[in-house]
Amino acid sequence: MMGRMTNPTPRPQTMAEKILSRRGTHTVYAGDLAVVEVDQVMVVDSIAQSFIQRMQQDLGATPKYPERVSIVIDHVAPASTVSVAQAQKEAREYAAQTGVRLFDVGRGICHQVLMEEGLARPGWIVLGSDSHSTTYGAVAAFGSGMGATDIALAAASGKTWLKVPDSVKVTFAGDLRPGVTAKDVALEMIRRLGADGATYQSIEMHAGDRFTRGERMTLANLCVEAGAKAGLVVPGGEILTAYGYDIPEWVYPDEGATYVQSIEIDLGTLNPRMSAPSEVDNVFDVAQLREDLRDVHVDQVFIGTCTNGRIEDLHAAANVLRGRRVAPGTRLLVIPASSQVMEDAMADGTLLTLQRAGAVLGTPGCGPCMGRHQGVLAPGEVCVSTSNRNFIGRMGDKDARIYLASPAVAAATAVMGRVALPEDVPGQGEVA
Amino acid sequence: MARIWKFGDSVNTDDILPGKFAPFMAGEDVFQTFAFHYIRPEFAASVRPGDVLIGGRNWGLGSSREYAPQALKKLQVGGIVAPSFARIHYRNLLNLGIPAFEFDLTGLLEDGAEVSLDVQTGVLTHAGGTVQLPPPPEFLREALAEGSILAFFKKHGRFPGEPA
Known part of the structure; x- marks a missing residue:
């Protein structure tokens, strides 16, 4: 089934086909089965015990390449209960025994940490035990999420198997207007594709030189919310210049590659977007929801996560909150995505701005995104969050409501105490 | 006979x-009792071994958490039938040996219907007749023949389809 024959007449390839061919044994195209080398395997605290059990009991194996395995303690960090503390203790002990990397409490969210540490690079294959592992596509790494069994097999063998995905081509045209962000672009993309519109597929984003690495991470991160296996952004802009990446020429998609669908998003006409409960593709104009929800008090605003907890995001929030106060009866939680983001935001005064505005600052990590600690919601509460899922019960009680938005919209909402745009904040733009 | 538990589209x-009932939070021994805690709170206490879950499109979207299907396995769910599955979850189901069939039964069967499912042949028998469910994709059958992907890898030291 997996012959080594190369295609006699090579056809143009997508980025996904390119990377999976390069890291496999032969040239592959969408629909082929591929066994490929894995450059980095990422394990999070919430499945560490399952991972260790699969490795030790089910496979009787140790990591084939310890330097290609990272464990990150981020999903409930610091530990909230004795059972969580025990799981994290076992993860630390396993790392010490096997020599795999460990990023402990406070270092930050897995995807942000791997990116900062250079453990996701152009042309690499990175598998993570977290669905938002599509994030690595920001730097043209084939990032994909898998469960504990697949992750253990990848650690034990240094490889994985997968079907080469079809690709959806997304082309961005024009330029974003002020106040519109990568989060709004990603939500628009999900609205257009639908929550299962790219299932089993790779979303290949052609952005030219637009978007910082952090913004590209937001775009790639949310591709899984359209069901995608990977979300790859064609290298450009600061990816070429700012981080010293070695970008192989072969990683770029070929002219004439085959796509199952092509869409174009006109950035110049895009308005701020918001996902209403309780599916991510339930996307609206913020301006419309602001009218629909004008009498609805927002109890909590959460700025953070692998989707929007980076320095760009904290800057966007601080620009709205500078010299202002969070509305009475509204809680604003800000959790930087990593210790590096926290340090940068400390050094440039962003955290002071947020603290003075009334924000509650948390330890770098996932925070309340999946409803485990640090700000879960009571029945009937309304939360505007920069995170990635608004499912029933996701951040606490099943009768809490979660709206997903950009950091700028979240910050404006915190000031107004109801869904708002930055331009709604009195005096916005007048205070330096 | 097994009971049908019918769900809608986009069961995530x-x-x-x-997430708050993951084994490392709720406890390895009891986490399965929180299956469908919010949307079918009676499920975990009433489901019987072999019962079959049917749903609409995009079953299992969202997280990579393998403990979600693990909870269904601990409750001895007999199989899941839905017209489409989210990809990470589909891999997790098959990796854990939970039969998953891509087929839409929601128009044919009601919640609580009595059926029997032969997971080897994919034949589902209900009060009004039988349905032949599609087999798993060919590239997975080699692994399933050894019981699971873990068993296959442990025995052969390679992935199905990979040159020895």
């Missing part, structure tokens, strides 16, 4: 097992 992993 937080529906199947909310």
